Amino acid sequence: MTNLKVISEDEVIKIMEDSWIDGIDIIKKSFIERGRGKVILPDKISQIFDSTTQNRINCMPSTLVDENVSGMKWVSVFPTNYKQNIKNVNGLTLISEIETGKPYALVASTWLTKFRTAGVAGLASKYLAKKENEIIGFIGSGEEAKMxxxxFKLLYPELRECRVSSRTNKSCIKFVDSLKEKYEDVDFVICNNDYEKAIRGSDIIVTAISGQDTVLKAKWIDKANFYVHVGGLEDEYEVAFKADKIVCDEWDAVKHRGSQTISKMYQDGLLKDEDIYAELFEILLGKKEGRSSSDKFIYFNSVGMSYVDVLLAKYIYDNSSNFGKVLYI
Known part of the structure; x- marks a missing residue:
């Protein structure tokens, strides 16, 4: 008989409540372990139900050998869910130890997926963005944008202005209303569907949309030093051409994804392997330099790696002494 602890979404959020910096450190550790060759990473299985919308369910296994943990994240990504006011992303992570192979925790991972995605971008920014940033601009106003x-506000307390644009005024208002009381020192600017207004003059820019559309135009990027590409097809090809450096969490995973801008550029023969400056672990391990004084604009693209999810799930379990329900299976 195996004891399996089931940790709910609400419990995950409580465990992480005052531990966001610790969580980012866990993310960093997972990439370092990958760079050290201590991660087993089978291919992700992605079941795409609609090639246009990219509605899909992903099965993402991995093992961190020195951490004695193997796991599998099962996550659905349905960009069309916004039409029904349902979360776009829903996920679970199952983890086992690798001495006997026994599973010991099932961790709700919808919130963790948001945290992981934004946390990876935040971690990358500490090496790729300028040290001080005052204005951040968003195309997209959903849960991922808010995270x-x-x-970024946690990592850059000096942020004083947040510009948000989206398809509708309603979604922009919802974004601002959910954040303005907590961040009274920030001026939230609603740009509605004027994406250019959100981008011009921003130091950091983020595209986090649920559709497949080239909403970000290169000619708008004037002051931005760091761009976070969150999802699929979000920017025109000229944005990548404009970058001094293109960095990915893992290029091999990105280029086989198919739906992201730079993966499409690769498939169209417009980007080659050598055009990708670095993978994130290369910078974390000091194998390649991050931002240099000559860099003006750096493009960061992540596809989402399961070893990050697995180590975050283990962190949740390790800190769950007062949480979770044990099942006997």
Missing amino acids: HFEI
Whole structure:
């Protein structure tokens, strides 16, 4: 008989409540372990139900050998869910130890997926963005955009202005209303569907949309030093061409994804392997330099790696002494 602890979404959020910096450190550790060759990473299985909308369910396994943990994240990504006011992303992570192979925790991972995605971008920014940033601009105003704002505000307390644009005024208002009381020192500017207004003059820019549309135009990027590409097809090809450096969490995973801008550019023969400056672990391990004095604009693209999810799930379990329900299976 195996004891399996089931940790709910609300419990995950409580465990992480005052531990966001610790969570980002866990994210960093997972990439370092990958760079050290201590991660087993089978291919992700993605079941795409609609090639246009990219509605899909992903099965993402990995093992961190020195951490004695193997796991599998099962996550659905349905960009069309916004039409029904349902979360776009829903996920679970199952983890086992690798001495006997026994599973020991099932962790709700919808919130953790948001945190991981934004946390990876925040971690990358500490090496790739300028040290001080005052204005952040968003195209997209959903849950992922909100999490990115909170992570960046945590890492860059000097942020004083947040510009948000989206398809509708309603979604922009919802974004601002959910954040303005907590961040009274920030001026939230609603740009509605004027994406250019959100981008011009921003130091950091983030695209986090649920559709497949080239909403970000290169000609708008005037002051921005760091761009976070969150999802699929979000920017025109000229944005990548404009970058001094393109950095990915893992290029091999990105280029086989198919739906992201730079993966499409690769498939169209417009980007080559050598055009990708670095993978994130290369910078964390000092194998390649991050931002240099000559860099003006850096493009960061992440596809989402399961070893990050697995180590975050283990962190949740390790800190769950007062949480979770044990099942006997």
